[in-house]
Amino acid sequence: MKKVLPLIFILQFISCDEFLEDCIFFVSKPNLRTERISEGRVGIEYYQVIVGEVRNEFGHYFYSFHVENLPDGIRSFEVENKLILQGVPNEAGVFSVEITLSVEEDCYDSEDDDEFDCDNLCFSNDTDSKVYSLVIND
Numbered sequence: 001m002k003k004v005l006p007l008i009f010i011l012q013f014i015s016c017d018e019f020l021e022d023c024i025f026f027v028s029k030p031n032l033r034t035e036r037i038s039e040g041r042v043g044i045e046y047y048q049v050i051v052g053e054v055r056n057e058f059g060h061y062f063y064s065f066h067v068e069n070l071p072d073g074i075r076s077f078e079v080e081n082k083l084i085l086q087g088v089p090n091e092a093g094v095f096s097v098e099i100t101l102s103v104e105e106d107c108y109d110s111e112d113d114d115e116f117d118c119d120n121l122c123f124s125n126d127t128d129s130k131v132y133s134l135v136i137n138d
Contacts, residue, residue, distance in 0.1 A: 030103040030128040031055050037085070039135040042092050046074055046136075048085040052101040052128075060106035068098040071136055089136045100129040 033051040040046035052063050065083040067076045074087035083099065103126055 029055055030101050030126060032099060032101050032128050032130045037097070037132045037134055039137060040074075040089050041137050042089055045088055046086065050083040050085070050099060050132075052081045052083070052103070054103055062104045062106055064102045064104075066100040066102070069095055070097055071095050071134065092136050092138045095134040095136065097132045097134045098129060099132065100127055102127045 031053050033053050034049070037048045037050070050065075052065070054061055061081070063078070063081045065076070065078055067083070067085075070076060070085065071089050071091055071093065073090040074085055076083055076085050078084070083101075085097075
């Protein structure tokens, strides 16, 4: 009997394998993949790409970034899952640049295809934030 109970328990979840995969074993979550950003120099063009991704998923998503504390002269813009920092810094210093990535699943209605159905994913969280240290030298 003791050997049968674990088997019955496991068999109960066979019909929920999608839930087990997406929500327990391979939790999907946004990730700012870029670990560090490069240093810059006052008066010289600065360019840095920061990449966002969704771990454990290959679906389609809308990525949006929120940026705080960029030095004067550097601006940010988004291209798909990338945030680009670009410009000519005007002042030297060490800046704590906080970047928040938000991800939303690209959902569309299709009766024949539940591959990208919004209910198929279990996000542990729909945002990821990092504080990068941006050094601008004279």
